[in-house]
């Protein structure tokens with residue numbers, strides 16, 4: 001029985017040819033293809049600047065630094081995300097904290113955010129300097145409401161759109177940055193578009209983009225200088241900040257660039273598959289992904305939830321093993337970040353964010369990727385159908 005993974009990259013012969021062309025060119029890193037990739041993603045998002053890096057994790061880090069996040073600052077994000085969305089605050093010496101999720105969209109809950117802001121202000125505690133909005137599963141957060149609160153409480157907004165390239169919000173592409181300072185994408189192979197490893201920050205701000213470009217390469221800027229006699233010193237470079245080597249290669253950028261031309265096709269294929277799941281599962285006892293107004297998801301993930309009973313966690317676990325035994329690579333997104341041992345050491349505990357925890361105990365991510373065949377999707381549906389949720393819950 002062939003194993004069906006939960007996600008998989010889609011590499012074409014054209015993608016391969018684009019990578020080979022770079023390997024046969026003069027530059028395999030720091031060459032011209034990186035800039036082409038940046039321009040392409042930025043123009044897709046209708047923003048002025050794109051800064052490509054070796055991962056979304058690096059992108060989140062330099063974006064936080066460019067927004068002046070440092071020791072003494074507080075950064076809030078969703079607990080229902082990959083650890084990188086919160087770790088970036090700690091890299092900068094800031095304190096991370098979380099806002100519970102909306103029970104329907106599984107994104108950071110705007111009502112809970114407003115309440116926490118009010119409570120924090122009343123208690124005279126430090127308000128967040130930055131809120132990182134994660135577009136879970138490919139569906140945008142309510143950015144307009146978030147940006148309104150950002151205005152009232154004076155925090156920056158960074159979008160972790162690792163799941164959401166190709167998605168849209170209020171008829172504009174995610175990454176448009178109308179309601180945020182900057183937006184981060186991931187090009188890891190399980191995401192919509194891949195460069196092997198890679199990430200990008202898009203922003204409207206030239207100042208932020210310049211700072212992030214500098215931080216991605218050792219904090220160094222290249223500016224030729226002259227000596228006292230006016231003789232050129234073209235080798236000159238100046239380190240004016242403490243940066244990193246977070247550079248992407250031209251080999252990776254070529255793959256990303258080629259993949260971007262197929263993004264719309266990828267998203268529409270994912271919609272077809274999601275529609276098919278919906279059609280075939282809507283009479284089951286599973287809760288299917290809710291789509292809120294003003295958003296068009298990229299359907300990076302298709303999480304389904306078992307019934308909210310006392311035995312939800314063991315029902316979900318049994319369903320997980322039932323599907324795995326049928327050769328179906330289901331997965332769980334996400335273990336709430338605050339419940340990780342590293343975060344518990346910082347004082348967080350299971351129980352702090354009950355909506356994210358209840359969601360976690362019920363959720364299972366079904367296979368969804370562009371090359372998933374109809375017959376493989378039928379295998380998933382059949383395997384779900386042969387699991388008696390009621391009996392298992394009893």
Ligand SMILES: *Cc1c(COP(=O)(O)O)cnc(C)c1O
Pocket residue numbers: 054055056057058081082084085134160162163185186187188198199
């Ligand atoms: C994948 C992912 C990241 C990290 O992306 P990398 O490119 O692997 O560093 C960050 N945040 C979220 C929400 C992700 O899904």
